[in-house]
Amino acid sequence: MGKAGRMACIFTPYVLTIASLICIIMVGLGCTNASSSTLNNLYFLRLDISNITASSQTTTEIENALRDAGITSVTVDDLTSAIQTIENESGLADYYDIGLWGYCEGDISGSKTNITSCSKPKAEFYFDPLSLFGLENTNAGSALGTDAKKIMSVYKAVSKWMFIAYLVAFIATCAQILVGIFAICSRWGSCVTTMVSIVSFLFTLGASLTSTIMFSIAKGSLGTAAKAYGVKVSMGTNIYAATWLAVVFSLAGTIFWMFSTCCCSGRSPYGHKNRGNARGSVTAEKAPYTYEPIGAGHPPFGSQPYAPQGHNTAYPPPPAHHNDIPMTNQRQNAYEPFRHV
Template sequence: MGKLGRFACIFVPMALSIASLVCLILVFSGQLNKNMSLQNDLYFFKADTSEFTENPDLGAIDDLADKVDIDNDILNALQNAASAKDLMDFYKVGLWNYCEGETDDKDKETVTRCSERKANYWFNPIDEWDLEGTAVQKIFSDKDFKDGLDAYKKVSKWMFTAYIIALCLTIAEIIVGIFAIFSRWGSLATTIVSSAQTVFIMAAAITSTALYASLVAIFESFFKPYNIKASLGSKMLAVLWLGVAFSIASGFFWLISVCCCSGKSPHKKVVVEKTPYTYERVASPYLGASGNNNAHNAPAAGHSTSGSAYEPYRQV
């Protein structure tokens, strides 16, 4: 098969590596452009405030009041934010920023603004909803909520770093994979890079899923009485975990390419050399120099072929 076979052998892992890269790029692009529907649909976390109510569930508020004396400060703060149009209908959180917008009567969402892009971004509802100095901030100071948000803030930095490293390693995997066409050593180097890439993309995926699931729980725990809903972005997580699957599969096939498809042609001319100290037939001395290998088949004149006749050999 030769080089053509070698190319065919690495085509599958290379295609899987490129697919994993595409998934990562989609994750990075979520919420970066308010005018593109694909990017608007890709988010980790969504806060839906379109059904915000000024008549909250008093029983649920009483549960919160056991922790903090909130009176009506949360309601007043949210009412003020809504009347000042600071409280939009929804907030979608991506890797770099968040986007906000409005929902019409047919539940069609229109993104009106996206925040500034930042590395290590995390969504802080107190700042975004202008709730500074209200009872909401007091609730965030409560140990349960404060610990949850502090963990979200800290882990988001590690998560962002893991995504950056995974992206760089995916690009490196594709570049190094080109050299795998020529030898198994190239496949070995690519397998090592692919293994590291799989570790980081899995770490990023696990962290994102757990982190934003916790954030949903935090929002549900004290904003639910005001009919503010929180949810995970199923499309973003689906793309992310699909990228993880592609990464694992590519690493497996890169490993196989180390053991198979050497790239050397199986059809090579075999040269057989004579071994030393062997014997070969020579011309009969009775026939002179013109004798050939078949001389022993014709007896020389005056000599009998019976008895002790012999055929001469030479040592080489």
């Protein structure tokens, strides 16, 4: 297969790599621009506090919800006090969307939502509700106890790993596109690109799994406790579709890069020199059962030239018992019936 064939073989994984990069970029751009309606729909978790109230359920139901969330050092009275502080805070928005680099806040009017502002993008971002809601230095914040602080510490560490994984996946995918140019020339280029592609796929998969699992746990556990006070916790759909599409495209690209390593050679089969032929011409082997002239390689005429008697020659005459037709009566360039191998 020549250069044109190899370029066609490289085209498929190259397009898949670019598609994976676009999906990763979309994940990173979520919750970074308040004026973009498309980017506003890219969020991991939404915290709706528009209907927050001190208590709408019984004490037993709230205690069970806290226990399910793994919070045992906080009493219902302490949590109710914290909710009242949030409820009385006039500067809070109706809802908050959590992204990779920051968060956005907005207002709810009927069934419509409107993003009012977004935080400044920050590396290794994690959403801190205690600081955002003004509970960090209050009695309500202190009353939340050690369990809530441990949960926030774990959430902070996992968020840091998630950010690093997405960043490495982005860098590796960009490097994959650059190195993939050399894959057009040789299989060695495909081999290097394949190794970079494997790194990109593993970190894209790790980041997607981390974000999905972490925010699913947050919705399932903390969301249950928050629901008792009218707080709604929901997960976004668009950003998870983007991140898992990035995984699918990255996996498919890796498979095709591996395929281009062992197949689709860029060398032409007609450009190789034949062994024993300095000019590189192709020597055709004689096929069996074909006609060919009787030449020097076919005895008895080729093994010893025949000379008429009476001539002084170094070659003896043919044997007397030889029954072959004399060479003088043969036609020039006579053909033997078949050549056998």
